[in-house]
Structure formats: C-alpha cells, structure tokens
Amino acid sequence: MIKLKNITKTFPGVKALNDVDFEVNPGEIHVLFGENGAGKSTLVNIIVGNLAPDSGTYQINGQKIDCLSPKVARLLGISAVSQEFSLAPSLSVLDNLFLGREPTRWGITNKKVMVQRAYKVLNDMKVKLPLFAPVNSLSRAQKQQAEIAKALMLDAKVLILDEPTASLTDIEAKRVIQLVKDLRQKCVAIIYISHRMREIRALANRVTVLRNGESVGTIESEEITENTLVEMMTGKKAGSLFPDISIRPGSLRLKISDMNFSNGGGYNISLSVHSGEIVGIAGLVGCGKGRIGRAVFGLEPIKSGKIEINGETVTQFSPRRIMRLGACYFPSDRVSEGLCMNRPVRENITMATLDSAAFVERGFIRLNNESNSSMVCAEHLKVDLSKLETSVENLSGGNRQKVLLARGFIRDIELFIFDEPTVGVDINAKSEIYLLMKSLVEHGAGILLISSDLEEIIKLSNRIYTMHNGSIVAELMDNNKSEENILSCFFGK
Amino acid sequence: MNSALYKIIHNSRRFEIAMFMGIALLLIGFAMKEPTVLSTTNILNVLSQTSYLAIFACAQSIVILVRGFDLSLGTTVSVVSLFTALVMVSLGAFSIPMGIAAGLLAGSIIGFFNGYCVAILEINPFIVTLGTYNILLAVSSTITGGFPVTGLPTIFPKLFSEISIIGIPIAVIIAVLIIVTLEYLLLNTVFGRNLYLIGSNPRAAHIAGISYKFNSIVAYILCSFLIAIGAILLTARTGSGEPNLGSQLTLQTIAAAVIGGMSLRGGEGSMMAPVLGACKRSRGILGAQSGALFSLR
Amino acid sequence: MKLNINNKALSWIMKVRIDLFFLPFVIFLIVLLMVFIEPRFFSRLNISNVLRYFSALSFTALCQGLVMIVGGFDLSVGSIMAMASVVSATTMISIQSIVPGMVGLHILCGVGAGIIAGALAGLLNGTLVSQLKVSPFIITMGTMSIISGSVYLYTKGAPIYGLPKLLIVEIGRGRILNLPILFFVALLAVLILWFIMVKTPFGRHTYAVGSNPRAAYESGIKPTTIILTIYTLSGVLSAVAGLIITARIGSGQSGIGSNAAIESIAAAVIGGVSLRGGIGSIPKVALGALFLAIISNTLNLAHIDSKYQTMVLGFFLIFAIAIERWISALFVRALFGGKG
Amino acid sequence: TNLTTVTAEAWSNFKVYNFDSGKPVKVDISPAEKASKPWKLYALLPHMKDGYWVSVNYGLVEEAKRLGVKLTILQAGGYSEMAKQVNQYDDCLSTNPDAILIAPIAESGLAAKIEKTAKTGLVQIGFVNPIKTAPVTSKIFVDYATKGRQTGEYLAKLFVERKGKVVAFPGPQGSGWAEAYLNGFHEALEGSTVDILADKFGPAGVAESLILVEDSLQAYPQMNAIWGGAPAAEAAIGAVEEAGKEKDMVIISSYENQTMVDFLKEDKITAFATEFPVMQGRIAVSMAVKALEKKKIPAYMEIIPQMATMDNIEDIDLTTVLAPPGYRPVFSVD
Numbered sequence A: 001m002i003k004l005k006n007i008t009k010t011f012p013g014v015k016a017l018n019d020v021d022f023e024v025n026p027g028e029i030h031v032l033f034g035e036n037g038a039g040k041s042t043l044v045n046i047i048v049g050n051l052a053p054d055s056g057t058y059q060i061n062g063q064k065i066d067c068l069s070p071k072v073a074r075l076l077g078i079s080a081v082s083q084e085f086s087l088a089p090s091l092s093v094l095d096n097l098f099l100g101r102e103p104t105r106w107g108i109t110n111k112k113v114m115v116q117r118a119y120k121v122l123n124d125m126k127v128k129l130p131l132f133a134p135v136n137s138l139s140r141a142q143k144q145q146a147e148i149a150k151a152l153m154l155d156a157k158v159l160i161l162d163e164p165t166a167s168l169t170d171i172e173a174k175r176v177i178q179l180v181k182d183l184r185q186k187c188v189a190i191i192y193i194s195h196r197m198r199e200i201r202a203l204a205n206r207v208t209v210l211r212n213g214e215s216v217g218t219i220e221s222e223e224i225t226e227n228t229l230v231e232m233m234t235g236k237k238a239g240s241l242f243p244d245i246s247i248r249p250g251s252l253r254l255k256i257s258d259m260n261f262s263n264g265g266g267y268n269i270s271l272s273v274h275s276g277e278i279v280g281i282a283g284l285v286g287c288g289k290g291r292i293g294r295a296v297f298g299l300e301p302i303k304s305g306k307i308e309i310n311g312e313t314v315t316q317f318s319p320r321r322i323m324r325l326g327a328c329y330f331p332s333d334r335v336s337e338g339l340c341m342n343r344p345v346r347e348n349i350t351m352a353t354l355d356s357a358a359f360v361e362r363g364f365i366r367l368n369n370e371s372n373s374s375m376v377c378a379e380h381l382k383v384d385l386s387k388l389e390t391s392v393e394n395l396s397g398g399n400r401q402k403v404l405l406a407r408g409f410i411r412d413i414e415l416f417i418f419d420e421p422t423v424g425v426d427i428n429a430k431s432e433i434y435l436l437m438k439s440l441v442e443h444g445a446g447i448l449l450i451s452s453d454l455e456e457i458i459k460l461s462n463r464i465y466t467m468h469n470g471s472i473v474a475e476l477m478d479n480n481k482s483e484e485n486i487l488s489c490f491f492g493k
Numbered sequence B: 001m002n003s004a005l006y007k008i009i010h011n012s013r014r015f016e017i018a019m020f021m022g023i024a025l026l027l028i029g030f031a032m033k034e035p036t037v038l039s040t041t042n043i044l045n046v047l048s049q050t051s052y053l054a055i056f057a058c059a060q061s062i063v064i065l066v067r068g069f070d071l072s073l074g075t076t077v078s079v080v081s082l083f084t085a086l087v088m089v090s091l092g093a094f095s096i097p098m099g100i101a102a103g104l105l106a107g108s109i110i111g112f113f114n115g116y117c118v119a120i121l122e123i124n125p126f127i128v129t130l131g132t133y134n135i136l137l138a139v140s141s142t143i144t145g146g147f148p149v150t151g152l153p154t155i156f157p158k159l160f161s162e163i164s165i166i167g168i169p170i171a172v173i174i175a176v177l178i179i180v181t182l183e184y185l186l187l188n189t190v191f192g193r194n195l196y197l198i199g200s201n202p203r204a205a206h207i208a209g210i211s212y213k214f215n216s217i218v219a220y221i222l223c224s225f226l227i228a229i230g231a232i233l234l235t236a237r238t239g240s241g242e243p244n245l246g247s248q249l250t251l252q253t254i255a256a257a258v259i260g261g262m263s264l265r266g267g268e269g270s271m272m273a274p275v276l277g278a279c280k281r282s283r284g285i286l287g288a289q290s291g292a293l294f295s296l297r
Numbered sequence C: 001m002k003l004n005i006n007n008k009a010l011s012w013i014m015k016v017r018i019d020l021f022f023l024p025f026v027i028f029l030i031v032l033l034m035v036f037i038e039p040r041f042f043s044r045l046n047i048s049n050v051l052r053y054f055s056a057l058s059f060t061a062l063c064q065g066l067v068m069i070v071g072g073f074d075l076s077v078g079s080i081m082a083m084a085s086v087v088s089a090t091t092m093i094s095i096q097s098i099v100p101g102m103v104g105l106h107i108l109c110g111v112g113a114g115i116i117a118g119a120l121a122g123l124l125n126g127t128l129v130s131q132l133k134v135s136p137f138i139i140t141m142g143t144m145s146i147i148s149g150s151v152y153l154y155t156k157g158a159p160i161y162g163l164p165k166l167l168i169v170e171i172g173r174g175r176i177l178n179l180p181i182l183f184f185v186a187l188l189a190v191l192i193l194w195f196i197m198v199k200t201p202f203g204r205h206t207y208a209v210g211s212n213p214r215a216a217y218e219s220g221i222k223p224t225t226i227i228l229t230i231y232t233l234s235g236v237l238s239a240v241a242g243l244i245i246t247a248r249i250g251s252g253q254s255g256i257g258s259n260a261a262i263e264s265i266a267a268a269v270i271g272g273v274s275l276r277g278g279i280g281s282i283p284k285v286a287l288g289a290l291f292l293a294i295i296s297n298t299l300n301l302a303h304i305d306s307k308y309q310t311m312v313l314g315f316f317l318i319f320a321i322a323i324e325r326w327i328s329a330l331f332v333r334a335l336f337g338g339k340g
Numbered sequence D: 001t002n003l004t005t006v007t008a009e010a011w012s013n014f015k016v017y018n019f020d021s022g023k024p025v026k027v028d029i030s031p032a033e034k035a036s037k038p039w040k041l042y043a044l045l046p047h048m049k050d051g052y053w054v055s056v057n058y059g060l061v062e063e064a065k066r067l068g069v070k071l072t073i074l075q076a077g078g079y080s081e082m083a084k085q086v087n088q089y090d091d092c093l094s095t096n097p098d099a100i101l102i103a104p105i106a107e108s109g110l111a112a113k114i115e116k117t118a119k120t121g122l123v124q125i126g127f128v129n130p131i132k133t134a135p136v137t138s139k140i141f142v143d144y145a146t147k148g149r150q151t152g153e154y155l156a157k158l159f160v161e162r163k164g165k166v167v168a169f170p171g172p173q174g175s176g177w178a179e180a181y182l183n184g185f186h187e188a189l190e191g192s193t194v195d196i197l198a199d200k201f202g203p204a205g206v207a208e209s210l211i212l213v214e215d216s217l218q219a220y221p222q223m224n225a226i227w228g229g230a231p232a233a234e235a236a237i238g239a240v241e242e243a244g245k246e247k248d249m250v251i252i253s254s255y256e257n258q259t260m261v262d263f264l265k266e267d268k269i270t271a272f273a274t275e276f277p278v279m280q281g282r283i284a285v286s287m288a289v290k291a292l293e294k295k296k297i298p299a300y301m302e303i304i305p306q307m308a309t310m311d312n313i314e315d316i317d318l319t320t321v322l323a324p325p326g327y328r329p330v331f332s333v334d
C-alpha cells in the first residue's frame, strides 16, 4: 500500500534518516522500533506529509507521490496519532477532534453531528473526555486520548500511531489495542510505534528496527522476542530492566493528611512517603493521581488538609518555597509544563538548580560547572552529548523526556515526585533511569512515583496506593501488590 | 565533521554574522556612491546617533525577552529628561550628580510601577504600559507647563555629550559599555538565565521554582533604568530638559529589537539584536544622507 | 467519574461565560458613575456621539482582533484607513464630474473603491506575512510607511473636499430609531464576524492557526490561506473604518488614523484577545471598543482639566482591567471555591 | 508649470517688525538679488504633514529657484521628533553647508548646538518657529503669544453686547506652540466679556478633534464660541451644524491653511489668523543669501500677523500665505 525507498532526511547537523526502505500493506500492523532518536517519528512525519524527504521515492498504491502535504495525505486516507500531538491548545476538545474537516450544513459547522460522532468514537474507545473544555486544561493522558480519537475520526485506509499508549494504563491501552486489531481486520494498513514489548508482541505482523537513522532490518511476527529486538536496536544483548532495590524506610519525607482539592474531585487523601522508599500511585486516566503530585507542589489548589515535607508543614504553596524544603516535582506534560522548548538542552537540565552553590556564585552562573554537570547527567541518561547546545524542540520525544528528568539528578533533593517519568523513553534508557532511582533511594531520598505503567509501579515501589475516582482506595504492600489486586482496585472494588 | 561545523556556526550566531555582513556591504555600497559618507566625522556622527537608539532598544529588548512590552518608553524619556533638568537647574553645587540620580530614580520608579502591574496585578503589559504612557504624558506636559527646561550647567552637555575619548564620542562609549555589560549579565547571571526561561515557557519556569513575579519586576525596573540612562544622555545632547523628547521612540525601539532578531513571543535573542536593529536603522540614515548629498552634486 | 468530568466541563463553560460578563459590568459601573457626575451623558446627542465613535473604533478593533487571533499584528490599520478615505473621496469626486447628478452611484463607487483599496492592502500584508516568515510586526510596520507615504505623496497633505452631501448628512449623521446609522453598520459587522468565527469551519481554522500553526497544518489546514484571508478581511475592515470617518468629517483626509494601531490593539487586548494568538472572542472585542469610547467621552464630559485627562485615562485603563480581573476572580472563587 | 517661474518682482517690499533696536519698528524688507554663486543651503523643518508647512516649503523652494541656490530640505516627521531634528542638524553640519535655515521643533533642543556652530561663523537663519536666545545670523518668526493675543482680542470685540462662552482647542499637549498660543489667548480675554469655559488639548487631526468638539458641545451646552487650531475649527463646522447651533456659534482658527481660506469664503468660520508662511520661507532664503554675500540684514524680525475675516479676505494676497492648490512639496533644489 505504502512503499518508501531510499528515504534520506537530514536536519541541520543530524542525519535523521539514511537510505531507509519501508512498506506497509492493508490488513497489516507494521511496528517501528528503535532507540530514542532513531528516526521513527521522522519517518512517520514523512509518510503523513509533515516533512518532505531530502531524497528517496514514496509510493502510495503504486503511484509515485511528490509533494505531499498533510491535507493531501488526509484525502488519501492517511490518518495519524503524532507523538507530541497535533492539537490546538486553546480550542475545545470537540473542535480539535474535527479540526480541518468539520461537518457542515450550508457552510455552517454542524455541532449536533459533531457531538454525535465524537461520542460514538469515544464510546468505542470507552473513554470519557470533556468535549467542551479547552485542550490545554487536559492532562497529558487525556490529550493522548483526544489525539487517538481525532485520528480514528477519519475513516482511514492507513493509520499511523506514534506511541499512542505511552501515558495510558494497561486498561486503556488494551482498548486502543483492541481497536487497532479491529481495524486490521477491516483491511486498514497500520504503522505502530511503541517502546512497550508487550504491545509489540500482541500486535505486530512485522517489525522494522531503526538504529541511528538506518534500517537494521525487518523481522516477521514469529521471530519477535524481546532479546532479538533489543539486540537489533542497540547491537547489545538485553539486560534486566528493573534493578533490585533494597528498601530501608527511614524518616518521614512527605505526609499528606485529609487533603481535599478546591476544584472538587478528591476525597480526604492521606498518604506518606519515607526516606529510602519508593511509593507508587496507580489509577486510571483522570482518577486524580496526577493531581496529588501537583497539589504537593502547589500547582493544584487545595481546600483542606495538611501537607508536611521533611517534617515541615507547607504553608506557602509556591514551587519555589517547596523546592527549598527539599522536594522536586516532574510534570507529566513535558511540552507545556516541563521544558523551555526554544532554549538549549543544557539550560533545561539545570533550570531547577540555579540556586545551589555548586552552580552559582553571587548571582553569577559558573558556566563551566554547569556545562560539565549537565554533560555528565546527559551521558547517564543517554542523551546525545552533541545536542547539549541545541534547543530542546530539536530533540526526539523520548530524549525530551530524559532532559526533563535530568534536572532531578543534578541537584540534592530529598523528595522526588515523578509524574509519568518514563513516557516515551526506550528500554535501555528506562533501565538507566531505574538505576538512578535506585541509587537515589539508597542514598536516603524518598520517591513518590505516579505512573500509568503498572509493571513499573509494581517492580519499583515497595508500597502502592491505588486510586479510584479521586480517592485512595487501597494501600498495597509486599505480597499484595500483584497486578490482579491493583486492577481490581482500579474499578473501586 | 559536518555537525562540528554546524555547531561552530550555530554557537556563534550565524544570523548576527549575516546581519553584520549585510550592514558592512551596504556601507561599502554607499561609500562607492558617495565617498564623503565615510568621512570620519560623519561616521562618528552616525555612530553616536545610533548609540542612543541602541540603548533604548536594549531596554526594550529586556522586557520583550519576558514576553513584555514597554510602550511607555517614549514618555519615560521625556519625564526623566525633565526631572533631571529641573533638579540640575534648581540645585546649585552637586547639581549634576543629583540631577542624574533624580533621573535614574524616576526611571526606576516608573519601571517598578510597570513591573508591579504586570507581575503582581497580572495585567497585560500592553495595557499597563499604554496606561503608563498616558500617565507620563500628562506628567511631562504639566510639570513645566509643556515648556522645556533650559539653563542647565554648561559642563553637563560637555561631559556627557560633546566630550570624546581617543576620538570616540562619549555616547558611543557609554552605549558600548552598557551593551557589553548587559550581554555579559544576561549570559552569566542567574537573573539573565531566568529571563530567558520565563520568556520561553513561564509555566515550566514556575514549576522549576523560578519566581516569575520577582524576575519580571526586576526586568521592568532594569528596562526603565536603562531608558533613564539614555534619556539623561539625550538631555545632555540637547542641553535642555524636553517635554517631548522621545514620543516616537517606542515603535522604533521595538522595531529595532525585532529586526535584530528578538522574538515578540519571548525567550529568544541576545543584546546584539537591538544593537543590530539600531545599526540597520542608521544604515537608513546613511542612505538618506548619501541620497541628499547625491542630489546636491 | 462521569460526574467529575461533567462538572469540569460545566465549570469551564461557567468561567468563560463569566469572563464575557465582566467587561459589561465594568462598563455599567462607569455609566452608573456618570449618572451622578454628569446627567448630560444620557442626552440623545451624547449617546449618538459615543456610538459613532464606537462604530469607527469597533471596525479597527475587529480588524486588529482578527489578526491577533491568527497570531499576528497589524500596525498598518491607520494608514489603510487614510488610504481608503483618500481613494474613496477621489473616486467620488471624479465620478461626480463624469456623471453628475446620480449621487447614489457616486457614493457607491467611492465606497467600493475604498474597500477594494483596503482589500488590496490587506492582501499585500497577508501575502508578505504568510510567505516571508518575518515577524508581522515588522511587515505591517513596513507596509504602514509605504502606504501612508504614498497617500501623502498623492494628497500632499491637503484634504479632499466636495463629497456628496448625502454621504455626510444621511450616512455620517443619519439616524434610525434615534440611533446613528453607523452604529447599526458596526453592529451588523460584529454579528456577522461573530457568526463566522464561531459557526463556520473557517472561524475554527483561524483560531487553530493562531493557537498552534503546526497542529493546524498537520490537521490538513493551510495556514497560509487562512492568514491571507484574515489579513485581507482586516484590510477591508480598516477601510470601512476609514470610510466611516470620511463620512463623519466630510472630507478625504490623509492624516486620519494616526492613533488607530495602538487604540485598536488596546481595544482588542481589553476584549481578551491574546497577543500570542488563538484566543479571543468577537463580541468581547467590540465591548473593548465600547469601553474605550465610553471612557474617552466620560473624560471629556466630566470637566477634568484636559492636561490631566491623559493621566486619568492611564489610571482608568490599568485599574479598570485590574478591577475586572479581581471581580471575576472573586466570582470564580465564590462559585468554585479555592484560591482560584 | 508656470507657477515655478517666479521672478524677482514676485515679492517686493513686505512689512515686518524689526526688533534690532529692542522695540518693534515696522519696516519694509526687500528680497535678495540673484545669488553670485550657487550657495549650498539646508533647511530643517519639523514636518511636512499639513498645508501650513507645505506652504513654508513652497516659499523656500520658490525663493531658492529664483535666486539660483542649492537647497536641501530635511523634515523631522512631527513635533515629537525633537531627537531626530537634532540628528538632522548634525547630519547637515557634517556635509559642510554654506547656511542652515532652522525652523526648530523647540529652540531649547538645538540651542547648544546652534551656539557652538555660531562660533564657526556659519550662516544660520531661524524662521517660522521662535528662536529667542540662541545666536543666529538672522531670524524671522511670529511670536505665538502675540498671535494668540490677537485672536483673543478679535474675539472679545465680537462680544461687546452679549456674553461670550468659549472653549479653546489649542492643539497637542506638551507641544510648546499650542501652550504659547493659549497663553496669549488667555491674556487677551482677561477682564473681557468672554469666559473661557475650558481648554481642551488633543491631537492635531480632524478626526480626533471632531470627537473632542462633539463631546465639548455636550459638556458645555452654553458655549457660543470655539477657538482652536485649523483642524479643530474644521471639525467644529460639522459638529456645530449637527447640534443645530450654527446660527450663533463663532468659530475662530488660530492659524491658516487652504481649508480655512475656503471655509472663510463660504462663511462657515468667522475668522482665522495668518502669519504668512510662504513669506517666511522666502525671507529666510533671501536673508541667508544676503548674509552670504555680505550684505547688511536685520538680526531679528517678527511677522506682523493679520486676522483674515469675511470682510478682508478678498484683499489679502494669498500667494504670500499659502502654496497654490496642487503644489507638491519639493525636498531639494539644484
């Protein structure tokens, strides 16, 4: 159906794709796999017409395509879920779902039809979204769902999904996977990008692995194993993903008692995090797990309740004050809340650290220290060192996420609040991040890990709070923290 | 190797290099057409004219960096000029330092007011500075009834306008000092870094513990302080306090900053931008001059 | 879970609606104040004065509002106004001399020529902005000096007299239902634009391009086309503003509109349009224009020494907006609790 | 066109006040003869945006052509462009001119520079806008306060039987000249039967003035006279008509342009004051050439302003006041 040959694409200073061949046929799910920055999103962007390749040929249904614009691609039936979303933040969810192809009657948008069709797709996905709220008021996971719904809105012949499930829990991801399978049945050609092995195994008919902008090879579904994939991806054998963390809970790092949100939706939340432990919070999209982290950091107004950090009660809810108490928060939405996109990577890595003596002397930045430390940090997290001085917007999705996390490892922090820390990060970098977390905890920090990745939560944390509908419904420890237990809690059992 | 080259060019601001080369080429072009344009007196003359605009454009750029605006720049210049002159005329001895201090203080107060309204009251900078523009317009046309203040100590214009050091006019020297210091501060201090980060993504900066309020207010104060310096130099140039010294400067400064490469969306650009923009505008002056001379021939 | 989300949608809708409600509230407060200070504010003639000032201002504000929604700037409003004024006056007079007598035709041709000139200027702006990838601030500043330069060159600063009486008396000063005709023209424009921006795909696309041009492009919208159309439309709107002023002062003038850019941006910003694009509603922009018109009239009527008027205007601008924000925050807090 | 072929006879002796003795003495002033060589003159004007300055431009250009000298005219672009005019002054100097004709935006801004240049012996002529103290070779202008006084006195004469209520629209706030006009006007009306209800400063455009006049008509229903700059007077005509008060409203303009002439002839305004802008331009060039050719010239002259009314408008030689209709400003004469 779609056939790309000898595709090359260079960005200033980077060869993102080098002589790559790729094809996908109707009724097939073709998975693209590779490290962060391997060129997957770039390839996809070429297919949907967002970027023009430097050289190479592009055929759809045997017909050669020259100047492809997203508009033409849509007319040809190509529909895409992009990694960093193609949503207009100030428009409502409904408007975004139909952006560029609003149903009209006599030239006027037909809202009724729009609402009906939106509900139909959202029901298929078993998702509830506030249709009339502006997109910038949604959490990242909700944006992700909106983006998927937007792509499904079109009766596509080719569907492209670039990490569609990265911020979703298994429950929601399963729905998406089921929908994708249904579409395969209907002879849609599907390109799927993911770093989650489980999904790849469940879906893939074929996998093409990219490394450094070059195609390493394509394998059929029978040959897919985790080891082969990782080996193709990096050229090395796969190690173990999750480290063994020795938990030694010590003094109280964070204590929340009877907290209620001002905007409604949270009920008497109480929890605690000690030094030397990782505490997980799990729950479905929109259950309010992210709001807890935000509330601790003063980003979500609270009506009542008490928050103590390192024994001190928080009275002034500004991130600045709270950071002085030794806490740091890592937002889940890297683009809108986490990063300064047009500033260099180095500045983003150190941005939360500019009050520590290691980097600052009488108001002046010690530029050498800053450079060196950010380089060390970037190296740890496997961010390309040559990119230290380019602006973050030139990085691939996963690398952006790593830059966001980097700011935590460069500063002395006693309480870490991670909201979806590993969204879009490849397996290798993930294990690296977990190792870093391990060393943090073993040096006495406390970590509150809010995540939709169940495996991550179960393997890393020693205690797990599960949430449903704004309340904490259970605290699971030791043997209790099994997948079935957590899943049943998700539905408020 | 490709990427190394790229890095060098990227880091050394290819845009600015291109602009400089463009300006230089144009100068050569003018000179071929009309050689007296490149006479030393004329060059120095154009340079010192440029330096005033460059100082104002730098001031404007600082608030543009944090997604702001200063529409009150022009009337701030007038008010500071009048204040400085009034104090100098009314005080006997020490009148010059006191006058300068009064001007700088007036500038800082205006800056604080702007910053307070923008950062604490959270009103759109466009509206705030438009409001301040109007307020200062009234101030500048009432404190002296719309008339200029004359009778400044004669040494004042000598010291701050006519004097030149190794042949370079004092205004140029002060402007260069200001620009170099500012550029250094922006790149090397936490405050400068904060301005970039806030301008780039205020929400992310807030979450990273950077105080929007404090830094914005300081940015506005710094902006108006620089305007005050420029205004004092201009006062020295005209030798009198003028109630409408700078009303048209505002748009020019924004233009200079944007032409030079500042982004009105914030978080981008360096102090070279306003300077380049100002130079480009004086290229206009040179052009007009050579045109005029040409017609005289 | 359902309850939460509905609640959230509801709360968002409430917030937006309340927002729309506060500017009228502040305007209402000012009007109420005037009852005590100067009852003449409510005389028929004065209300017409305010509304006629509003009608010209609302056109420039709408023009600016649209351009700002799509993420741009238009500093050339004033020069387009002057150009439309001069072009239409010249056309009227030359047609008058060719076919005397048919006054309706003269006016029609004049207005048509003015609007076409405005559209062309807008098209020029739009083409440059969408093709050159240079900041619209610089581009429209450039076109501003080009247009006003050529208008001056043409008129040499002299006004153009001898326009049809009908234009001045019936349109410039005419009334329907005791309100100025021009006001209804403005009202009509506001309603039509509101409809377009809210109800048509084009309107949605405009917001999308302003909000996130990349996302709009990736959704199959052509930002260049949208930008081109909006700038052309804004050229037409500024031209109409110029024509309104021409009808009011009764001559073609090259000097009108010198304050239009700042004034219109102010009206749009007061009306809640974001300088960063994608946000803003048409009726609120019109309210912003009304707010400015009322303030200017109020200051003139309130017997304030005119030297201090600009000072009062300055404080008014800042603090009226501060009060508007403060009240709306208060309401939001009262309705939804918390620290807003 | 034939307009440009003006000969020496085009203007002959023109009456001005000579202040060289310290007191105003009415004298005749005569034009220069054709120049002995093409002197290089510069003229600095505040702007070229209205009929008034176009007329000044006309006077300068015609005289330069007549005398056969080179003239370059630089305009600053508006009364708020003080800094730009200072730059232009410097630009002139750096090109070695023979004489500079200066219509300053504000004397104070250029005073220091003029003084410095004066020491080099360069011929500097001040014209149109007052130069009070700075040392120029010669100067000709009208004292705005005098002119304001004159219009005030004229107004007072119209209201001997009934009481006058006037609102003043002097022009832009902080511009210097508007304030000076207004001061003279106030002075003249002190103790007369005319009350000044308010001074309304505002931008000098017809559209802006219209709003100001309309609002004032509401705020001061008792007013029966309007005094202001030309744009305000022009705007007043329509506004007064609409308010139905055209019968008993006196409209006086403090300065002239083609519109004022036309409206005066149609009896839509009562009077305007004139200070002969064309002649000021001509005299400035003539004096510069005379000075360069080492002829004796007065050091300080003032124009004798005149009120133009329905009765005398036909007698005034309008070629000494305004550029002919259709005249296009010229910026350099070779």
Ligand SMILES: Nc1ncnc2c1ncn2[C@@H]1O[C@H](COP(=O)(O)OP(=O)(O)OP(=O)(O)O)[C@@H](O)[C@H]1O
Pocket (backbone or CB within 6 Å): A011, A012, A014, A015, A016, A034, A035, A036, A037, A038, A039, A040, A041, A042, A043, A083, A393, A394, A395, A396, A397, A398, A399, A424, A426
């Ligand atoms: N706009 C850009 N400018 C410069 N370089 C870019 C740009 N976009 C992408 N790149 C570079 O191109 C390479 C490929 O990026 P791409 O986004 O395709 O990676 P990816 O495979 O999708 O990675 P991830 O798993 O992190 O999403 C990276 O090295 C990235 O830094």
Ligand SMILES: Nc1ncnc2c1ncn2[C@@H]1O[C@H](COP(=O)(O)OP(=O)(O)OP(=O)(O)O)[C@@H](O)[C@H]1O
Pocket (backbone or CB within 6 Å): A137, A138, A139, A140, A141, A142, A167, A263, A264, A265, A266, A283, A284, A285, A286, A287, A288, A289, A290, A291, A292, A332, A452, C004, C005, C007, C008
């Ligand atoms: N009852 C409520 N009232 C108002 N807003 C709510 C309510 N419940 C949730 N929200 C909003 O919904 C969004 C989702 O909440 P949150 O980020 O806590 O979800 P989450 O559990 O982290 O899920 P995910 O991040 O996976 O979407 C947030 O922006 C939050 O402000």
Ligand SMILES: [Mg+2]
Pocket (backbone or CB within 6 Å): A040, A041, A042, A083, A162, A396, A397, A398
């Ligand atoms: Mg990617």
Ligand SMILES: [Mg+2]
Pocket (backbone or CB within 6 Å): A139, A140, A141, A289, A290, A291, A332, A419
């Ligand atoms: Mg979340």
